[in-house]
Amino acid sequence: MSIESPLVLNAADVARRLNLSVSTLAKMRLSGAGPAYSKLGRRVVYRLDDLEAWIAANRFRSTSEYSGKRVRV
Helix, strand or coil: CCCCCCCEEEHHHHHHHHCCCHHHHHHHHHHCCCCCCEEECCEEEEEHHHHHHHHHHCCCCCCCCCCCCCCCC
16 A cells, blocks of 8 residues: 655645744745645645745755845745
């Protein structure tokens, strides 16, 4: 039996994976600084592809590369 990855993750799962609090993730959604998300009714969900793209876009090799603003994807 193989375990397939879910199509989408809820906010609590994403916060846990990113080692953030759920409220920090919510603030990032409000400011547009976090990963792309979707609304399914009242639910906020994230696709794994969007999380990986956001993490890759916010990767830096030195502190001089970091402009202080998070990159949106």
